[in-house]
Amino acid sequence: MARHRLLKAVLALAAAVGLLFGGLTASPRPDAGAQPAPRGAAITNPILWQDFADVDIIRVGDAYYYSASTMHYSPGAPILRSYDLVNWEFAGHSVPRLDFGAKYDLNGGRGYVRGIWASFLNHRKSNNTFYWGGCVDFAKTHIYTAASVDGQWTKHTTIDKCYYDAGMLVDDDDTMYVAYGNTTLSVAQLSKDGKTEVRSQQVFQTPSNIGTLEGSRFYKRNGSYYIFVTRPANGQYILKSTSGPFGPYTVQQVLLNLPGPVAGGGVPHQGGMVQTQNGDWYYMAFVDAYPGGRIPVLAPVTWTADGWPRLQTVNNRWGTNYPAPNLPPPPRPVKPMLGTDTFTGTALGPEWEWNHNPDTTRFSVGNGLRLQTASVTGDLYAAKNTLTHRIPGPTSTATISLDLSAMRDGDRTGLAMLRDSSAWLGVKRDGGRNRVVMVNNLTMDGNWNTKTTGTEVAGAGFTGNRIWLRANADIRPGAGRQARFSCSADGVNFTSFGPGFTLNSDWQFFMGYRFAVFNHATQSLGGAVTLQRFDLTTP
Known part of the structure; x- marks a missing residue:
């Protein structure tokens, strides 16, 4: 019942404004990232x-x-x-x-x-x-x-x-x-x-x-x-x-x-x-x-x-x-680990890692990262070409901009909190229409096989071809830490979407949570999205 009440409330909001995300509270864009500390930093x-x-x-x-x-x-x-x-x-x-x-x-x-x-x-x-x-x-x-x-x-x-x-x-x-x-x-x-x-x-x-x-x-x-x-x-x-x-x-x-x-x-x-x-x-x-x-x-x-x-x-x-190490002056500042990537080069930077090896024929870099669907599956854990980024702590925020114009029916794309217990905010395209949804309860068993493929806990219609998705993650050590999702139709005005997602703090998976951007098919290959921008900020 709680799920139905939440879904009803989100749909009512969308109907009231005529377009999901209109007239919402302004949220600033992420900044350009932290500057390197001066020489002699403690x-x-x-x-x-x-x-x-x-x-x-x-x-x-x-x-x-x-x-x-x-x-x-x-x-x-x-x-x-x-x-x-x-x-x-x-x-x-x-x-x-x-x-x-x-x-x-x-x-x-x-x-x-x-x-x-x-x-x-x-x-x-x-x-x-x-x-x-x-x-x-x-x-x-x-x-x-x-x-x-x-x-x-x-x-x-x-x-x-x-x-x-x-x-x-x-x-x-x-x-x-x-x-x-x-x-x-x-x-x-x-x-x-x-x-x-x-x-x-x-x-x-x-x-x-x-x-x-x-x-x-x-x-x-x-x-x-x-x-x-x-x-x-x-x-x-x-x-x-x-x-x-x-x-x-x-x-x-x-x-x-x-x-x-x-x-x-x-x-x-x-x-x-x-x-x-x-x-x-x-x-x-x-x-x-x-x-x-x-x-x-x-x-x-x-x-x-x-x-x-x-x-x-x-x-x-x-x-x-x-105290600061006693070292010679550096030859140059190092590149900050926070900031913005607009994928304008010819290859991904070394901060990016795929979930398993990617199908290199299904993505391209330059003027954005184009992600063609590379798997037909209902299981995010089985989907190829899911791109991941480490999450800076103690809290941080990832914001992505996606061009949805080349999606096809059955495609699923979005921004995930990826680990052995996962959740995501993104877009489902079915019957020629897009819906923005939050899905949680994606889980693995102790042998890292998929146990559950997820439950939609919030959703609403979406008519645009470009969407901004945001995840804020609290990864301080301990139980009960949460990630929260929000989204926008213009990259300026964001609204919370779906319930908070409680992160799994068990150690057995060894790797910590990551931000992940995905695009996979559930019906047939051929669709694509373009990741136009990735912003990473703290706190």
Whole structure:
């Protein structure tokens, strides 16, 4: 009954004004985005309130690079770049396409919560080459290389074993090693060209009183070898060898149950360490902060006289603030992560990732992003060419403008809050007419199969060919956080549409919520929409 009363009220509003959205309260357009902080900016945690999990961080010259997991999103393994460890920009992706089987194309299967897990990123000075590597589907390890992080990445080799949660070390003599494993930790030596494994051996068995250790990162300092590992999801440990990369190793605790800097969030853990140009060390970890995901935090590290790292805390917790890193002036400001995209180039920027691999014949960029229908389905989770964007926290707003003039009967398009429990606001075209609708109750089961395809909870007729859709999301960690939708016929006057959508704050899906733009058919292919503009603002 509540649904019917809501629908009746929305329809009555549309009838009263003669056209949906007329005469509504004005809402300002999103601004152009935040400006980068000045040089010498202090560390304020979280460094980024966005979902960038399983951190690997390196420095090459004066630039810092940050690699993260992406599971089923494509392209995979995004790389961020910074010159001060505080302000970051999107630089590229190490995995241009999830070339690991048909399920990542949404053909005959689906790759949800598979794909790109904790992986490594490093740079080899001898050939000026970046290396990315990761185990996919618990089967094989794939290694990609590139001359620059924002250039073309190429699949370099496939090793017929799983380097689970791997970290790479390029030793002083240019030998490449990979530390990997869960509880039973091993080190592999790669061939000179990095294409094959020369040897591998177990180097550490985690004591029962510690439990599980994984998420390896591999370092060398003052002649000693270190494997930096996490106890999920509340601890960090480090192994040290003075006898070479194959050990033996001794272990020390770095942190356990340390209060974090994000209210309601978890213990900082996993991630990696990096040494600055001036010799200082920092640890970039992540904090579980669902429904938004796993977000990065940064803290200084010092070393004891006998060569063990110590995290600098503030009042016995990971600090919210630390002094600015002592670094040279940056060569340029980084590109802000907020702002507007009008899709005027020839390709999507690296801030965009598709839900699974896209059908590249069904979209084009330039004067907007044209999304042709690529799937005939009633299930958004099965629809190809759904474009996603991370949600900045603690709250943020995405506003899109869609040209609907090429839609066909049976087509569905809109703006979604996408995760294992989803909702969307958009347009259904049936019988030659458009209706604007809100749909919620799209859910997955524990195996990431579709459980429910959604329930329409609000709807009204719409006669225009251009519509603005908006989602405001509160992704602060904790239960009961909501997203709210609104829409407009002119891009200025917005009205709320449908009930608030309560976000799922469970961790099991691993990835946080994303804004998603979709267009799929339920009858036949041939229709299209054009995404003319995407605005992202906070708060």
